[in-house]
Amino acid sequence: MNFTQSFKLALKSLKTSKMRAFLTMLGIIIGVGAVIVILSLGNGMTNMMNSQFEKMGSNLIQVMTYGRGTGGTRDVDVEDLYELVDKYPQYLTGVTPYVSASAKVRYQTDDYARTSVYGVSEAFFKEDTKGTMQGETLAEGRFLSYIDVDRHQNVCVIGDYLAQTAFRGDALGKTISLSGVPYTVIGVLSKSGDSSEGSADDVIYIPYENAQRMGTGTMMMGTDEMFLLTATSRDTASAAKGIVEKRLYKTYQSSDYYMVMTSAEMMDAMNTMMNTMLIVLVAIAAISLLVGGIGIMNIMLVSVTERTREIGIRKSLGAKQKDIRGQFVIEAGTTSAVGGVLGIVFGLLLARAATIAVGAIMSSSMNGITFSAVPTLSDIAVSFGVSVGIGVLFGYLPANKAAKLNPIDALRYD
């Protein structure tokens, strides 16, 4: 069987009946396009999340405790965790409460409603790395000190956004109003993102007990308190996590009231969630591929009937069953392959549009991390392979029907 001839013939018949070919391929185009867009978005999200976690540092440990109603036993507080850090210096290097405060931020006559206010202790700033637990560094001034935290001083460290926008680059020593209380700016953080409103640069750190007094703001649902700890290194992170969990269990006697996660685990959990979601979405999109395959089968059956005489002629000239079968399978495969290529192009265009749209919506809170929905090469290769496979699979039945035609009847067919 001559593959190239069948292939050329298939392309030729696609070209001669463009509308029909397009309609035949439509299912495949939509299916492949949808799969490509979903995979692109998934890749974009995963990459974005991973770079966010990487910024945070891989030895961070997050502790969340949940409200336990009217239980008599006391909660684990930051003092307990300090003890733990002192006891296990080979695993843990520091701990700080991490309190999201709902404060009205005001400077002169301007309100900054999107600015996040967090209460932390001096341990949030790591002297050894000259940065916070989340990787932020100081541009000028200093971070909160033990004295500031202990005495509930009204001082704050602000992000680059406020320093530039509100104070025009001259913030040190100025005061800013947090829920009506004036706070003195003692430090300014370096720019870590695009320094836009609501981004990671639009932040204020104050002593944690001050934040608690303001009333806690948006935290993850049901979370009572949150602490951040740092492990000595990435390798000790899971051992450190075990130590913290043990301590928490000792107090709560149940693992329902707290959650301890290392940043690596958070990353893994997010990725797992993401992948599960992607699989479901791709499976749904794949249904469209299946429908596309059935469409191809339908048209191929019509085509076999229309070309019964041609099949008879070919057989009379010596075409064997496998030649005829091959011809029609190649034709179906070519149709869906062309559909697959169009679908990939369609998907790439949609992914590009999604990148632009998401970029426009999220740019302010992206912390300098860009979102870009691009499929991997293997996504494209697999999509293409699947579309060819579908054509071959669904083309086989009609092709087999053609191959089995009796040459005498086929020649006589009008």
Place this chain on the structure above:
Amino acid sequence: MEHLIELKDVYKIYHMGDEDVHALDGVSLTIDKGEFVAIVGQSGSGKSTAMNIIGCLDVPTSGTYHLGGVDVSTMDDDQQAEIRNKMLGFIFQQYNLIPKLTVLENVELPLLYAGVGAEERKERAVAALGRVGLADKQKNLPSQLSGGQQQRVSIARALAGNPSVILADEPTGALDSRTGREVLGFLQKLNQEGDTVVLITHDNSIAVKAKRIVRLQDGRIIYDGDASDPAAVVQPEETGADGEVGV
């Protein structure tokens, strides 16, 4: 000596409802290399069935058929396809060219299925087109040619595979008498050049262009002899099995 075509006591029986129709009712026939034989008969005489069996498109219910010394009467679909490809060249009433393919591609088809390489395929197809005088039309589509030209293309296609037998089924049926004569002249020329030609027709005036006439009626051979013998074109007067009078 071995015959090119040898049918021995061939029966072809179709089951139509409760009735058995004997399309061929014990036909024995030999054709040698270089002959020009016309198989003549009215419709229903069994000549189409004979052509299908000689053309390896069908197998006999019983009896044997040797083509080029090989028993082809029990072959399966694919084996028959191979024999058709190597031994037979078909010329049909409706030309049976594939409309989407160019003249050259149509002529190349039997060579394609024979597994001939692209270059040789083209060379031989062009040569075959040259023999029918259409070498300049190779890039055309069949629909761009006249009926006579299309039939010549189909002759070229039949010749391209260099077959042992050229089987022409009512080759002039769709042509006007002048182009019909032209095509017949062509077949005669091929025969003079050494090709074996088997012509199937219902038309005596066409059959007499052959050298030998085999007349079929009701699935049996009722005449087999020289085309110049007046008896060859005498219409049988006897009545058929169903009582119908032969025309």
